[in-house]
Amino acid sequence: MxxxxxxxxxxxxxxxxxxxxxxxxxxxxxxxxxxxxxxxxxxxxxxxxxxxxxxxxxxxxxxxxxxxxxxxxxxxxxxxxxxxxxxxxxxxxxxxxxxxxxxxxxxxxxxxxxxxxxxxxxxxxxxxxxxxxxxxxxxxxxxxxLVHMPVKARIAHALLTLRDKFGNTEDGAIDMTLGRQDLASFTGTTYETAFRVMSELIQENVIAVSGKSIAVLNAEKLQELEKL
Amino acid sequence: MxxxxxxxxxxxxxxxxxxxxxxxxxxxxxxxxxxxxxxxxxxxxxxxxxxxxxxxxxxxxxxxxxxxxxxxxxxxxxxxxxxxxxxxxxxxxxxxxxxxxxxxxxxxxxxxxxxxxxxxxxxxxxxxxxxxxxxxxxxxxxxxxLVHMPVKARIAHALLTLRDKFGNTEDGAIDMTLGRQDLASFTGTTYETAFRVMSELIQENVIAVSGKSIAVLNAEKLQELEKL
DNA sequence: CGCACCCTTGAAAGAGATCAAAGGGAGTGG
DNA sequence: CCACTCCCTTTGATCTCTTTCAAGGGTGCG
Missing domain, CATH: 2.60.120.10 (Jelly Rolls)
Known part of the structure; x- marks a missing residue:
């Protein structure tokens, strides 16, 4: 070989x-x-x-x-x-x-x-x-x-974890492809709930999404959300 | 020494x-x-x-x-x-x-x-x-x-696991002392919920409780409950 | 005897899950 | 090029399970 x-x-x-x-x-x-x-x-x-x-x-x-x-x-x-x-x-x-x-x-x-x-x-x-x-x-x-954090906190935490692990591309997006379904499975929730939470986060200008790539705009805010 | x-x-x-x-x-x-x-x-x-x-x-x-x-x-x-x-x-x-x-x-x-x-x-x-x-x-x-099973199934599973691990005393009780609060913490739920579920199980003649000791009367039933 | 603490039960509130349906594309075939 | 289908996204509306809150009842202990 x-x-x-x-x-x-x-x-x-x-x-x-x-x-x-x-x-x-x-x-x-x-x-x-x-x-x-x-x-x-x-x-x-x-x-x-x-x-x-x-x-x-x-x-x-x-x-x-x-x-x-x-x-x-x-x-x-x-x-x-x-x-x-x-x-x-x-x-x-x-x-x-x-x-x-x-x-x-x-x-x-x-x-x-x-x-x-x-x-x-x-x-x-x-x-x-x-x-x-x-x-x-x-x-x-x-x-x-998974047991003690509400969904929004879990998703915030997941996004921060993933950003740490995979890093950012030059345009600030987390360097991995992650569908909503997988995010849901990762955070132990359903597709719909994961979707709604992501929408909220976009409204709040905490993250930005294009296609399957996710960019963290406001890491501090995510860290706050983690705690609840 | x-x-x-x-x-x-x-x-x-x-x-x-x-x-x-x-x-x-x-x-x-x-x-x-x-x-x-x-x-x-x-x-x-x-x-x-x-x-x-x-x-x-x-x-x-x-x-x-x-x-x-x-x-x-x-x-x-x-x-x-x-x-x-x-x-x-x-x-x-x-x-x-x-x-x-x-x-x-x-x-x-x-x-x-x-x-x-x-x-x-x-x-x-x-x-x-x-x-x-x-x-x-x-x-x-x-x-x-913890993510996918409802509380009752988790408790059923916990009881079976504990019985496997700790064995039975001669009177059929699981050979360990386990308060409701600890059972709740183990199954990721609250005291009250754990309590209610245990009450149900007693009503259904699946388990028997005296003091802090728990006896499994009907393991098959618990195994069924695990699956839902 | 009375206070404190835990057990017990009821009722209300809430967070998510589930269900249902409308809104896109993207690919396919006419 | 359009119509059609399929599949994924999006959103709304319920519904269910659990948690939370609250209050009564025991029981042990000072």
Missing amino acids: KKDKHDCDLQTCMLCRLCIKEWLPAVDNHRKNFSLKKGQLLFREGDPVNGIYFIFSGTVKVHKHWGEEKELIVRFARKGDIVGHRGVGAEMMYPVSATALEPVTLCFIDLEFFQASLKVNHALLHELMMFYARELQESEKNMRN | KKDKHDCDLQTCMLCRLCIKEWLPAVDNHRKNFSLKKGQLLFREGDPVNGIYFIFSGTVKVHKHWGEEKELIVRFARKGDIVGHRGVGAEMMYPVSATALEPVTLCFIDLEFFQASLKVNHALLHELMMFYARELQESEKNMRN
Whole structure:
């Protein structure tokens, strides 16, 4: 397999961070690069786990289903993030689904190799553990927010979080494509409610929207809204 | 420091599971045993992290606060469980509080020693990582439930979960003390609502309550309720 | 005995969800 | 180029579940 470089920032790319010296050469023989179109499924909740994924470009939503219609988006993954690590536990099936929100390029590392690496590579294991620890904290914070914050506050919070994570394009828009439906699923509400709240925020000149891109005009106001 | 044994079941006690051979002697020189009375705080959200705790007996609630009045119980810890590991991440403060629900005996291991152990003890690190992975899955499942399930279903689910975790006493009651307020905080609802739902369940002969102990009379019915 | 605190229940208010329907485009076929 | 359909957006109107408020009833304790 050829050793094709990916163009991640070393600071932020989990693959790079995990590729602590001794792992890098080995992993290059075990990773398989490929890409996904917008809307394509990376894996589905309940699928048997066969490996983990590192994203080189694009955005992926990680979501948990409820019945046929409803879902909750647990996390967005972007360039440099890992996806599928939630399958590493005891269960042999993914507890979540992952779907491309925009065209995605990534690499796949089969589980067997990854777990073998974990057994011998202490630094890798440590990095991964810390990563889990962070995600757990995140998750529980979100849980509390979902329970105690009203919808408007949750959406304000989500917008700030997303802006932090994805950054702004030069015209001030959050650098990701996010439909109303996904925003709703992320904030644990319905399409209509998410829509209405967004309309309010536009009226109040707190955000601006064109197409699927969202610009934060007044971050301070959003921070206030978060608190209620 | 003396090497006082604790009386956990080797199968279930995290300290035992983590005490993989080479660690056990070392840890005995670094742990400090003590006990808590009912209602006492083990540590508070925002406190600087100074170590982790292993529970020998009793029950602890791990909770996250919201404002002054509200909280969300993230998890219950019992004999054999770890508490305080959520502080291991990058932040130097606990993201949650821990409070004794009944008299608790436990041992404390200072963070410095624990982290040093993680650096050299691969099996320990691996066990801890898997533990985080499981907790993350749990957390995200709960998150979805909190968003999509109505209160009655959440309470039904909580009762089944608690029964699984704590088991039954010989008279069929769940082997833990759980006030209405804590049940409410655990299921993300208010005292009054939790109370009303419990009353319904009693009327429907699904559960029986005496004092603070709850007995599940009809688990199948609870499982049905979970689904709505 | 009386005060304080929690349990218990009722009634009202509110936030969101659900339902329903009108208003756009964008693509398709005539 | 227009008519038509399909699907997503938008908006209004209900409706339901929960929360909130409030007040009565126990019970333990000083």
